[in-house]
Amino acid sequence: MKRLFLTLLFLLVMVPTITSAHTEISSSNPSSGQVVTEDLKEIVLKFEGEIESLSTINVTKDGKEISLSRVDLKEKQMVGVLSSPLEDGEYVIDWSIAGEDGHPITGEILFSVQMEQKEESEQNAVTTEKEDMNQEMEKKEITKTNSTSENHGHKSSSLITNIMMVILLLILVFGVSKLFRRKR
Template sequence: MILDEKILFSLILSLLLLPTIASAHMGLVSSTPSKGEVVKADLNEISTVFKSQIETLSTMKLMMDNKEVPFAQIKVIESKMVGKLSAPLENGSYQLEWKIVGEDGHPITGAIPFSVKKAKSEEGTNSSLTEPKASSKEKSKELEKQSDTQKSKNEETSSTPSLPLIIMIGLVLIIVVFLFVLLKKKNK
């Protein structure tokens, strides 16, 4: 009888864990800024990319010192969510909190801490009036390179099995446990 209870517990546990394992296919692939990044240029947009398409119900909010920094606009386009800011972020520590809803209806949440540490510009010099345009373009290119590097690192490290494989493994485990329980009952 104790053995049957353990098997039943294993079966129930497998059934409970299967949706969690299956929802792993919707995880975060990359973000701009990335986790822990120190942004040294004006930041007017924050983006996240996920492993699969996300629903328009998905959202994100930006927090600084437990206060929300509002987005001017949030767009969901297939597997990407982009938040546009009305003004560049000031120096400080931030946390992007995202919540997505995948095609299968499972909600997933996460957080991306990052900080902004822009150099303070000197005021009143003529050179400072002309330099930001050139340096802004350079900084934009640098951020794109960092984003591409982060995306390739994330793609290299994400070796999550495909959803059908995960579901098949879960179903096989459930069937094996079920058959084992049936055979045990017949032998009694």
């Protein structure tokens, strides 16, 4: 009886920690929605937990992949070194990692490159383009936020699942203990 109780108690304690061990991105350079105005030599993604060697990073502009000279994984961060400076335009960083728990996690970061121009007329055009890009980025961020909200809904549903499992295990333990008491 004690072994059964201890085994069930052990399982009860382990279930929530097993299911909630996903690694999330904590910061990036460039950050989402950022307008880069200087030469960018590397892309740095920092995560909350350690990442495995199966992790990848891709940078695209207008659907065309930009080559990286190398990708370094250092504990909780992934660094993609660019083989050449980025031209003006909108870029998407698509990343995929295998977290500590082995689950694949993906995401994307939208940013744009806009090198400063010297002529005033060009600066006015750049300002207009930046405003247009910011509006587009805001629309994309809203879409991304909506998909993130869906992911948070998934997290809350997994929390509800965990709570239900705990309640069921408690009922099981209570029922088994009642059964053994009646037999004695």
